[in-house]
Amino acid sequence: xxxxxxxxxxxxxxxxxxxxxxxxxxxxxxxxxxxxxxxxxxxxxxxxxxxxxxxxxxxxxxxxxxxxxxxxxxxxxxxxxxxxxxxxxxxxxxxxxxxxxxxxxxxxxxxxxxxxxxxxxxxxxxxxxxxxxxxxxxxxxxxxxxxxxxxxxxxxxxxxxxxxxxxxxxxxxxxxxxxxxxxxxxxxxxxxxxxxxxxxxxxxxxxxxxxxxxxxxxxxxxxxxxxxxxxxxxxxxxxxxxxxxxxxxxxxxxxxxxxxxxxxxxxxxxxxxxxxxxxxxxxxxxxxxxxxxxxxxxxxxxxxxxxxxxxxxxxxxxxxxxxxxxxxxxxxxxxxxxxxxxx
Numbered sequence: 001x002x003x004x005x006x007x008x009x010x011x012x013x014x015x016x017x018x019x020x021x022x023x024x025x026x027x028x029x030x031x032x033x034x035x036x037x038x039x040x041x042x043x044x045x046x047x048x049x050x051x052x053x054x055x056x057x058x059x060x061x062x063x064x065x066x067x068x069x070x071x072x073x074x075x076x077x078x079x080x081x082x083x084x085x086x087x088x089x090x091x092x093x094x095x096x097x098x099x100x101x102x103x104x105x106x107x108x109x110x111x112x113x114x115x116x117x118x119x120x121x122x123x124x125x126x127x128x129x130x131x132x133x134x135x136x137x138x139x140x141x142x143x144x145x146x147x148x149x150x151x152x153x154x155x156x157x158x159x160x161x162x163x164x165x166x167x168x169x170x171x172x173x174x175x176x177x178x179x180x181x182x183x184x185x186x187x188x189x190x191x192x193x194x195x196x197x198x199x200x201x202x203x204x205x206x207x208x209x210x211x212x213x214x215x216x217x218x219x220x221x222x223x224x225x226x227x228x229x230x231x232x233x234x235x236x237x238x239x240x241x242x243x244x245x246x247x248x249x250x251x252x253x254x255x256x257x258x259x260x261x262x263x264x265x266x267x268x269x270x271x272x273x274x275x276x277x278x279x280x281x282x283x284x285x286x287x288x289x290x291x292x293x294x295x296x297x298x299x300x301x302x303x304x305x306x307x308x309x310x311x312x313x314x315x316x317x318x319x320x321x322x323x324x325x326x327x328x329x330x331x332x333x334x335x336x337x338x339x340x341x342x343x
Contacts, residue, residue, distance in 0.1 A: 002043045002044060004018050004019065004045070006043060006045070007036065007040050007045050010039040010043060011032075011035040011038070012035065013032060013036060017032065017036065018036050021033050021036040021037065022036070022040065024315060059118045059119055059120055059121055060096055060097055060121070061096065061097050061098070061099040061120045061121060062087070062091050062097070062099070062120065062121065062122055062124065062307060062310065062311065063099045063114055063119065063120035063122070063123040063124070064084065064087055064098060064099070064123070064126065065101045065123055065124070065125040065126060065128075066080065066101070066102050066126055066127060067102070067103060067104075067127040068102035077254075078253070078280060078283060078284070079152075079252075080126065082300045082303065083126060083151055083152075083299045083300070083302060083303035085300055085303065086299070086300040086301060086302065086303025086304030086305070086306075086307070087124055087303040087304065087306065087307040089304050090304045090305075090308040090311065091311070093308075094307075094308075094311040096121075096311060101114060101119075101120070109134060109137035110137060111125075111138075111140070111141050111148070112141060112144060112146065115144075121314055122146075122147035122310045122311070122313070123141075123146075123147075123149075124148070124149050124151060124303070124306050124307055125138075125148055125149070125150050125151070126151055126152070127153075128150050128153045129153070129192070129194040129195055130153070130155065130194045130195070135155065135158070138150075138158070138160060142158070142159055142160060145319050147161075147310055147319060148160075148161065149161040149162065149163060149306040149309065149310050149323075150163070150164075151163050151164070151303060152164055152165065152195075152197060152302065153195060153197070154196040154200075154324075159322045161306075161309070161310070161322055161324070162325070163302050163305050163309070163324075163326075163327070164196070164197075164302070164324075164326050165197075165297045165298060165328075165329050166200075166326050166327070167196075167197045167200035167201050167204065167279075167297075167329065168200040168204040169328070169329060170201070170204065170279060170295035170297065170329030170330075170331070171201035171204025171205050171208070171249065171279070171295070172204035172205070172208045173204075173208075173329075173331045174204075174208075174279065174294075174331055175204065175205050175277075176208045176212075177277065177293070177331060177333065178247040178249060178275055178277055179209070179212045179214075179247075181247075181275060181337060181338060182246075182339055183339070184212075185220075185244050185245050185247065186205075186214075186219060186245075186247040186249060187220035187222065187238060187245045187247070187249075188202070188219070188220070188222070188248070188249050188251075189223075189224055189231065189234050189248060189249070189250040189251060189255055189259060190205075190221065190222070190223055190224065191223075191224060191225060191226040191251045191252060191255070192223075192225050192226065193223075198251060201251045201279065205249060219244075220237070220241050220244060220245055222237055222238075224250075224255045226251070226254060227254055227255070227258070228255065228257055228258035229258060231250060231254065231255035231256060231257060231258025231259040231260075231261075231262065232262035233258075233262070234255065234258070235258070235261075235263045235265070235266060236266075238263060238268075238274070239266045239268060242273070242274075245274060246275065247275040247276070247277075247337075247339075248274060248275070248276050248277075249277050249278075250276065250278045250279065251279055252278060252279050252280050253278040253280040253281070253282040253285050253292060253294055254280075254282075254284070255278070256276055256277070256278030256279075256292055256336075257278070257288055257292065259276060260276060260288060260292070260336070270290060270336050271290050271335055271336055271337075271338060271339065271340055272339070272340060275336065275337045275338065276292065276336045276337060277292070277293040277294065277331075277336065278292050278293070278294040278295070279294055279295040280294060280295070280296075280297050280299075281294040281295065281296035281297065282294070285334070286334075288336065290334065290335035290336045291334035291335050291336060292334055292336045293331070293336050293337035294332055294334070295329050295330070295331055295332070296329060296330045296332050297329055301327055302327055305325055306325075309323055
């Protein structure tokens with residue numbers, strides 16, 4: 001194995017300088033840094049990970065916090081798999097490792113222990129909800145100035161790092177599209193209210209129907225939990241109220257697909273009896289029959305940006321200013337939202 005001394009000899013510097021360059025410790029002249037990195041690359045030098053973590057007083061791990069839900073295959077869920085892919089790409093580029101951390105939803109959370117035990121240097125938190133205990137746990141992280149970032153969840157009244165998408169605009173465009181296609185009785189199937197994206201999509205829905213001269217409070221509004229099963233259950237209510245529903249906007253594709261399946265079992269066809277649009281633009285949206293109109297949410301880019309911004313903070317060695325990023329969404333129109341007559 002190539003040693004640090006060999007790298008130092010080739011670069012014409014001390015071993016201590018090699019250590020500082022590779023561990024990003026202290027100010028180093030750019031010329032010296034380039035010589036060391038070039039020598040390390042030429043010799044194919046691989047630093048000892050344990051020694052490097054001691055030198056940097058870091059674990060070298062970026063933690064990703066995921067909700068643990070028994071019998072739910074998180075990694076086959078489009079939302080989580082896309083965000084994780086984006087995070088993984090940023091981690092690879094920065095030379096860090098990724099550590100998955102699971103927490104039980106509803107159980108008391110204390111994220112600080114992962115930092116204190118030096119398991120992680122920073123965390124990207126997925127699936128956070130606006131519940132009192134969750135908010136307190138995040139406030140403790142912020143109070144200790146421990147680097148973390150929320151993805152797809154906003155707390156406007158807190159000083160948390162956040163990367164989100166413009167869900168209000170996406171919802172608005174989807175509902176406006178349904179109305180432009182002739183729907184005048186657009187129902188809304190939303191997700192759990194403790195998630196900011198649910199509230200944002202409700203805002204967009206209400207704006208679109210109000211601008212069309214409709215009363216949002218007179219239209220059918222249903223609640224689900226972002227699962228396909230909750231979409232199937234909502235089909236019963238839509239069927240009972242079918243005289244006052246000609247279109248439905250569902251707050252994610254899983255609920256939209258469940259709704260389509262549930263309505264078909266009851267004898268109603270998507271695109272003929274009711275127009276449907278979803279949100280996420282997942283793989284499932286292209287495979288339904290008919291294909292599902294959906295709001296494209298850039299989950300991959302959100303994950304990559306969150307990890308990149310956090311790792312930049314670690315490289316700088318200080319927390320810096322709170323960052324809040326919001327990425328654009330766009331409507332992808334397919335057949336499910338276009339009403340056609342029965343033949």
